[in-house]
Amino acid sequence: MSDPVILERTQRFLSFLRHCQVLGMRVERADRTGLTLRLPYSENIVSDPETGIIHGGAITTLMDTTCGISTACALPELEICPTLDLRIDYMHPAEPNHDVFGFAECYRVTPTVIFTRGVAYQRDINEPIAHVVGAFMRMGRGKQGGAAAEERGAGA
């Protein structure tokens, strides 16, 4: 079961991100322990039409977004945290015609940086298609969105 307050917050966050809307991403589950997003399978995000395998870029977008919005599960209020860095290790290609899920959690929150980790998976979270770690920057109180976000970062 999702936490209703966190679920609403993460859904609102995701709805702001135009590219995520283009990909049809949805919040699957959100609570204090982490966030799960769904990336629907589509022929538009494939890397090779013959195999139907999803491009790494779409998986990276899913995981950048999942890690980025998972900060909303760990913080008392909504903060926009730009991505500092992200690393993805691919375990095996995604299976064609199946949606991909991204799960992420924050494992360390400091006043300046939030450390997140997660997995991308399809049928079974214990057989991930990719492992991810990402660090996100906290912009500080009253500095959301505008000039401070301008200084640094590009992420979700």
Place this chain on the structure above:
Amino acid sequence: MSERNLNDWVRQAHESNNYDPLLQMVPYARLIGIECLRLGDEMVFRLPSNKDNIGNPTLPALHGGVIAGFMEHAAMLHLLMFMGSPHLPKIIDFSIDYLRAGHYRDTFAACQVWRQGRRVANVAVTAWQTNQTEPIATARCHFKVDEP
């Protein structure tokens, strides 16, 4: 796609200096709108500004995942075009550092192959917007290059 087709596509692209057909083959590259241009021995990739690639709407800024996807695809194409790999390189890992906000404008990327072994290649990618000396992101990735 078959190896033979792929080789033909790459050869034709080099001969005609037109890489569009190679990019059009990949639905994800079409979705975000990647272009590429050969300047002598250098290959520069371009991601034209596109509303659908925006993440943070308040700046507005490109979605970090799109920047990463653009850089990953640039690295893969660069390998395919210069290394004579007869098949599509497969991504092993990808690591990106975001240095500046990716504004809503054209983005460019260039690649450097630091090492290509028989089985694995290491590629560094730099992405910039207004000035190549002020990158918005740097990335490094490994590709498997040894089997179809």
